[in-house]
Amino acid sequence: MASSSSSCSVGSPSSLTQRHRPPPGLSPSCVRYAVLGAGFAGLSVAWHLLKQSPKDSNIRVDIYDEAGIGGGASGVSGGLLHPYSPKAKLLWRAADCWSESLNLLSAAEAAVASAAQNSDGPTPIVRRRGILRPALSLKNLVLLKDNAQSCLASCRIETLDNDAAQNLVPGISPPLDASFYMPEAVNIHPQRYLQALFLACQNLVKELRASGSGVKELHLHKSSVHKLVDLEGEYQAVVVCLGAKADMLPELCGRLPLRTCRGVVANLQLPDDIGEEYPSLGPSILSDAWLAVQGPRSLYMGSTWEWKSRNSSPDVSAEEAGEALKELLPKALAVYPVLKDWKFAGARAGLRAMPPLTPHGSLPLLGCVDDIIGENRSSNYWLFGGLGSRGLLYHGWLGKLMAQAVLSCNEELIPHELTSWKKLKQ
């Protein structure tokens, strides 16, 4: 990393003091941060910038999103949240990731609850009914059993025989007499969650103001950022949280080890004339296709994997939806035959930003990108990207780490496993 006075230095206290000076043209009393993207990553960073900034500091956070809140992959995701791989292996730093994501969910729920005080009650954003993972083959069963032994106490994995699985989800038909049940796993309604998280950020600004601390401001701009240089000098730091479109910025184009992968999710609904609703306590289901239950008569089924696609549009043509159903339905019907009664009610899609595989699994890309962007700039530039297919698990803790690193301009606050991608040759 470059060590000129204009770059974001790592570590030394003297360099931190130097970097905390506002860029030229900025009021010395107010430090401004830009967060590009209002998906899981961007909103988590915005929340933590506000939450972690020194009490008496005056800070302003500007969020830019060309499509508004949840306009990218976050808004169309299945909303499934648990700290395991598909084979029930505990993921890297899973306990931290899991607990910080739950903290953000609670903050979002609290914001919605306070807004709904005078109405009939909040629309739920989190469904706490667990997730059920039937074993699909003998090899799969051995692996799942083995991995499940190291589960987190806060997100347990229980082994169920078919009778127990059918008690939870009548009509389920696991191919072997074993399913793995994570009772504490949740699934969220992604659009409602993101709106609620933004509301939580707005409430936090008000609370901090009311407590007599420094002035905090939060602004959401529904506009596209075409190049980073357009923001140059306006901000102390710019945090790029643009998901699969991060490398469409000319400054980052071809410099990030990300692969893109489009995924389609189908909404299935139970017709009015069918009485057998999905049980109110029934978990979501993970198999070769997942079923993210949203309510007794509505669920999402996903998802497809179209590698190298650059199509980030949430819109799905009739042809693309037909292809997705052809691929997903047989996989879902194999474990949950009752699905034959459900009807297709629409589809949406998103583009994942897939990071490279490391010895610790596929980890998001974090860090200061001043050295990639080049010299002669007065703002610092940071990247929080490559959340792959686990944005919900990673957004809480990594968003917090990102905000801490940005506020103190110290990249060393980020574990090296998340910044080591910068050493890869592009």
Ligand SMILES: Cc1cc2nc3c(=O)[nH]c(=O)nc-3n(C[C@H](O)[C@H](O)[C@H](O)COP(=O)(O)OP(=O)(O)OC[C@H]3O[C@@H](n4cnc5c(N)ncnc54)[C@H](O)[C@@H]3O)c2cc1C
């Ligand atoms: C089909 C599908 C299902 C998934 N299911 C799950 C799941 O069940 N659980 C889970 O944890 N993860 C899931 N994921 C993965 C998850 O959605 C991603 O990891 C996560 O959304 C990434 O969040 P992000 O904030 O980095 O990116 P995004 O959500 O894509 O946010 C980027 C934002 O930047 C904005 N933007 C882009 N370019 C510009 C620009 N130039 N100027 C201004 N704004 C811009 C976009 O509008 C967008 O809102 C799924 C993904 C897909 C595609």
